Amino acid sequence: MDPDRRRRVESWLRYSEDLGLGPYYRNRASSPCAPPVITAPAQNPEIAAPKRAPAPAPPALRLTPSISTSPAMKPAAPAPSLFEIVDRVQNDSLDRIREDLGDCTRCRLHKGRTKIVFGVGNPQAELMFVGEGPGHDEDVQGEPFVGRAGKLLTQMIEAMGLRREDVYIANVVKCRPPDNRLPEKDEIAVCSPFLMRQIDVIRPKVICCLGSCAAQTLLATAQGISRFRGEWFDFRGAKLIPTYHPAYLLRNPAAKSDVWKDLQKVMAHLGLQPKRR
Numbered sequence: 001m002d003p004d005r006r007r008r009v010e011s012w013l014r015y016s017e018d019l020g021l022g023p024y025y026r027n028r029a030s031s032p033c034a035p036p037v038i039t040a041p042a043q044n045p046e047i048a049a050p051k052r053a054p055a056p057a058p059p060a061l062r063l064t065p066s067i068s069t070s071p072a073m074k075p076a077a078p079a080p081s082l083f084e085i086v087d088r089v090q091n092d093s094l095d096r097i098r099e100d101l102g103d104c105t106r107c108r109l110h111k112g113r114t115k116i117v118f119g120v121g122n123p124q125a126e127l128m129f130v131g132e133g134p135g136h137d138e139d140v141q142g143e144p145f146v147g148r149a150g151k152l153l154t155q156m157i158e159a160m161g162l163r164r165e166d167v168y169i170a171n172v173v174k175c176r177p178p179d180n181r182l183p184e185k186d187e188i189a190v191c192s193p194f195l196m197r198q199i200d201v202i203r204p205k206v207i208c209c210l211g212s213c214a215a216q217t218l219l220a221t222a223q224g225i226s227r228f229r230g231e232w233f234d235f236r237g238a239k240l241i242p243t244y245h246p247a248y249l250l251r252n253p254a255a256k257s258d259v260w261k262d263l264q265k266v267m268a269h270l271g272l273q274p275k276r277r
């Protein structure tokens, strides 16, 4: 197994241990080139055991745009992503996810945080926004997108004819990275399964990824967001569209028109009317 895949599987196994799953056994009958086959005894009936041998290409992670037409992109990471082997948790809920998260110390980001920023909004939202991680204001208040970039996001949501409380907002990692740096790969690998569970519970029709980190994480690609911004993808039963992060728009106001085009696609898909002035 290559080191990157080994690290992902190890992170997932640690996460499963936290859920009370395991022990796990390698199915040595499988091909050495195939993804690891993980089996688990059904110890806890409330928690779904991971499925055997993930299918070769689950539809959730197509990197070919699913609605609009554009040149097909080659996935930068051809290996199955972490999320192909993260199974859904039966009878899951946002309360249970928060409870499982607890006073989390699973990665180094816990050392500098003030508050865990779990997520906020309508638990039955049709539209979910996903950013990269909390900043200073979010860390202090425990709520995502409440600083300057957050205010801009709220304006964007209202321009779509929605209120902030109509949508759900979460991040790839739930603790603030120091000095507002991007989350590291290992931090994302440990924390993002909780985001996957939030997505599975909320079951939005549309996920709008804000910025490269969120888009690259969910689509398991290393390509820059400008290559696929505004394209539609299938992701865990939802339509996913990547666009620029509001913080980028604060630095580059000219990009607002691109983002508005992306949001108009979302509005058309959800049948929303723009806010009347």
Ligand code: SF4
Binding pocket: 101, 104, 105, 106, 107, 108, 109, 110, 116, 173, 174, 175, 187, 190, 191
């Ligand atoms: Fe836990 Fe996520 Fe915070 Fe890391 S970022 S300590 S995994 S809640």
